[in-house]
Amino acid sequence: MASLPDQRWHIHPPAPQAQAIAQAHHLSPIAAQLLINRGLTTTEDIQGFLNPQSLHLPAPNTAFVDLDIAVELLRQVITKGEKIAICGDYDADGMTSTALLLRALRAVGANVDYEIPSRMQEGYGINHRIVEDCHRRGVKVILTVDNGIAAPGPIALARQLGLIVIITDHHDLPPELPPAQAILNPKLLPTESPYGVLAGVGVAYILGISVVQAFGQMKDLVRPLLELCTLGTIADLASLTGVNRRWVQRGLVTIPQSTLVGVQALMTVAKCRPEDNAALKPTAVGFRLGPRINAIGRIGDPQVVIDLLTTEDLLQAEALAEVCEETNRRRQELTESITAEAVAQVEAAQLDLLVKRVLVLVKAGWHHGVIGIVASRLVERYGVPVFIATEEDETHLRGSARGIPEFDVFAALQYSGDLLEKFGGHRAAGGFSLEKVKLSAWRKRLTEFANQCLQPEHLKPLIAIDSEIRLDEITPDLWQQLQALQPCGLGNPEPLFCSRNVQVQEQRLFGANQTHLMLTLTQTHPQTGALISQKAKAWNWRSYYPLPAEIDVAYTLEENTWQGNTTLELRLVGVQSAASSLAKGKPKTANRTSLRGNPAANRPNLIVQCPEPPTYPRPAAWLELEDLLGLCKTLRGRVLLYGDQCPYISTQSTPAQIDYDRPRQACDTFLLWNLPPSLTHLRWLLAKGQPQQVYVRNQAPSLPTATELKMKLSIAVSQLDGNTVNLLAWGQTHWVAPSTIVAGLRELGHDCEGYRATLGLEQELNRLSRWYAYTPAELAQLS
Template identity: 60%
Template sequence: MLRPTPEKQSDRSSRFPNQRWQIYPEAERVLELAQSSHISPIVSQLLINRGVDTLEAFQAFLEPESPVLPSPIDEFPDLSLSVELLVQAIATNQKIAICGDYDADGMTSTALLLRSLRWLGAQVDYAIPSRMHEGYGINKRIVEEFKSEGFELIITVDNGISAYEAIARARELGLNIIVTDHHDIPQQLPPANAILNPKLIAESSPYRGVAGVGVAYILAISLAQKLGKLQGLVKPLLELFTLGTIADLAPLTGVNRRWVKRGLNQLPKSQLAGVQALIQVAGVSGDKKEKTLKPDDIGFRLGPRINAVGRIADPQIVIELLTTDDPGIALERAMQCEQINQQRQQLCQQIEQEAIAVVETLYKTSLPQDRVLVIVQPNWHHGVIGIVASRLLERYGVPVFIGTYEDEQHIRGSARGIPEFHVFAALEFAKDLLGKFGGHKAAGGFSLLASNLDALRSRLATFANQCLQPEHLKPLLKIDTQVSLDRIDLQLYQQLNALHPCGIDNPDPVFWTPNVQIVDQQIVGKYHVKVTLSPDGVTKIKAIAWRWRDYYPLPARVDIAYKLRENSWNGNTTVELELLGFRLPTQSQLLFSPTAPSSAKFAYKQRQYSCGFFPTSALLELRIKNPEGKVLAIQSGQSTGLLGTRRDDASVVDLSHPDFYPLVQAALSALNAAK
């Protein structure tokens, strides 16, 4: 039976992902490079999509240990000076201070340098500024406190490149200071003794993409080599490097790919008590057959538990976790991380819902004109608004600047950008309205006077309109290649292992399949949708769609975009899909042959219908009528129809919806049989 009160098409379209699909074209050299490298054509296409497009590049990518790396001393201009400053400080028993950051990159960097400097015999301690009261980066208070406590050398990790005033104060007080950072370079460099930042070295360097923990790792290893005390230090530092690099979403290219691959193999058998405790508490099993972890194990399990502490609690918990050798203390700190992460999840859900309500009420209509979302509310927890910014970006497809009031006069916030929008450049564009700010292309942080909020909103809209077109205002989904569902099996999944470890700049492969039938779907948990798909009505494959409750129920037939995931249950291993997007099938438009009008009657779901083809002034039209006189009219070549008793007040309906698609197919079958 046709629904008496169908949804309007505008209501249905709001339940489709707000996406733009970018599908890579099939490369000309796929087969040639596949045969030369002894890999499958699908893997060959995936590598070409990632800019790996020569036989030499294929070999270097597939065997990341094979290229000969240049010495870091030759790549980083101030690395030799940094090592000499530390050698002298250790030799003369100077007190060394580390100023870290409260995200996973900053905390793993801090722990890495603490472990290495203590191993090398240094007097060393650390401080991390308060996220809630001071914000990001070294500041004058910390510098002056270090001075008063007798420290003579400061090392910043994952911060400092934009802290001109604080570093100038350190030099004024007679302190030596080494800045290790990876954030974008400001117009004026700070007056440090030495600066280590991959943004200051050649873009072609394999070290160019290291995160803050990567810079700390290079410094620590170089120092240990200089002192001849490398034995026993590399493995624990490599594990901390791996945790921080993946958690900070650093690109998994160059040395990051090489070192992270090593680190993922080491982590399951880690000798670090804190890492083992964290793996145990988070329930991470990794790949038992390969005895390795995957980037997702860190990105979605271990990293968030570390990050949560820096967001809403005391970073000292994580520093102790990653530097202790006592299993009891490690387990206690890991359990604290678990509890804090649960609190963080609850805060995120609450603030996200409040933010959506504000946007829908106040800003949604202005987004197409402003092309950027600036949203500030009181009483939000500053530690989690960055996560909420990412979720709003995913939902609305525009750059997001989100903030909360520190008091009546001051606002502090976080920003997230889309590919065509450079966050740090936007903050520079509005720097006269801001207090402190920093970041890179994809994300940043900032503070400002509350009185400047309206001016900031206007300035950012001006910047966004300079670099964004209307077509950019949908989240971009990059799709590697088309695959038929009947080709998806364990063999294909295992072939994709050649790309691991996957992450930023080497993403998990994304495939698409057109015109797939959804034979079953249900909500699981609070927000997720589990579906069963079929390309032909016989073959079936399971899929999960995270946070898709808003799109439920999905249409009966869709084009789908997805990643592959392995599922092991009761000793059986299968491949499932993780859905990333869907759209109405490009092949679902109904095409009617221009034959003479015909009609038929048919039964569908124990009810009688009549149907027929009718010529109109434009196209041939199929009409289906139910016993109550309601008509569904569909013109040839369309994927929507009109439903009602009169054309002038009929509702537009989506023909792929499960209420209509089977009915239309039944009518077409009846008409074919009547010929």
């Protein structure tokens, strides 16, 4: 018998208000539970989620303060017939953004072309070569899409050469913004803005619509631009919440009858034509259209996709779509072969991942257009962060990284930054390059970092399950209610269920390489005793074949149409030994929360604790902090580096002894990347560390939305061992004040007796954003 996946299962506990929400909105209790799991508990939130078209959106130019400036600059240049160059990127977001703005600007008569950096030779984003080429060709405006915010050098060069620069991007903000004439980036907006979730293509869509509107050319343009926005948003895995949910829902309805011949051709080669004019599902874009677009960016020429999405010639579109299809086939083959080689490398090394807590894999000849996909697969398989690289030339390596929820990839790259030539990314993923001779030292540094932030219990893939249900509860009516949650994606995941004690009646391998698993599962109905049967598939599960005769399964639901018949089937994402077999002798693990019984009894009667700090001496100096890295090179003694997603400093870059997150003993200096989540947190920090001087950079953290925080708190409550909430610990985890935690818990239906009255959750989050605006002088008064 093959081994089973080594996974962590977290199952949301049944919410006591699910029945009331179900009745109020004419839903099943299962669908109501799904809404609660996503942090949606108020009538306003639920109605806005179920009907995103009813949401009131602020005018884009009131949200993006530079939008009117960008539109006016483009209007003047277009009117004069001067040249515009769009600087795009080679991923799906960058290519669809480029195509979108090409269509919009050409429709109003612009003299516009585009530049895409070479993935293999240049890497991501605008560079000096592109700027110099644009200047030589007489370009007046450089318009970046999906990049530019982290490129101060090339932008400064463009300004020196007399070019106008407009940046549209959605990536994290650097300490100093580039010197562009206009910057459109949702990261500049308040955290509660519905535009805050936009991908690069969403920002391009706003600019494109605004420009054609300024020229009075809206007719026949909104729909094709919206379709491109939808393709790019889903393919880029942008959060399908806020305005993204509204726009994507509209776009998925129109794409099946798209007027864009390129989209028609792409759907044909991808066999992605919905029947009866039904709306396309995000999974169809994510698993069929998106990969064919992304494959070009990974191992092909981005011009293929941009020409495909901008052509009006059906024959050309069909030929280009075939190129996408063939390129995607090659990408699949490369991914499969490199994954197999990587797994063989791991198994041959016999690594103790409880000791290493990170995988670093290197091999010459691996195509670095696909190693990011391979890294993601290895994370799923081994449950640890993965850094994978291949040769860039004889002396250098270049690679990609993917993380797990408890591991910050970008912080790890910063921690080892002195050994790297170049790196970038965010919490979940990143890219890097380094000299081969530094590989051994870099492996050790990453292991050192991983052991600082990961515990053994983190080293298993996490399966977050919405609800435990029986197979007989899987009905067409439930499926129809689940469709109200569409479009699903990041921020609104596909509903994930589990069923206990199911029997495996049949199982067989299928697919070209026999890599997938097809099953027939059965379960006995608890009242009637009837045998309920369900078909299931599990992709890339050959290593788990054959499964035991009785198991617990975690899955999503999907429709399968074959020869005109449509049925529901399970797509397995997790499997464990059956709960009944555990009861016969094996202890149940703490993460297998039972959902049966009285729901009210499963809700902890929460006791919230927030102890006041002891007295402490005031620091001698509160100072502004600008250049953290420069300061670290000069400091001596023990230093606390503190803050949400603060950078990690290499031990070779500073003579100081650095503590992170909390002081191990008395410190000479505090470096606050941003403020603690509350004044109480700050006082505790000062009492523990007793520093003489405190430097404050006050880089405001990325605060959660009310919906996101309630979702996280719901999970945290379900994992409580007992019923006591340490507000200081939870505040540090979610980077919000104790009062914000309590406001969220109260909106989830918990009393939190003994804690003072709080404002509503939205008001508490607004108050928190004001807290992060304090200056060092004001903090000195408070402390």
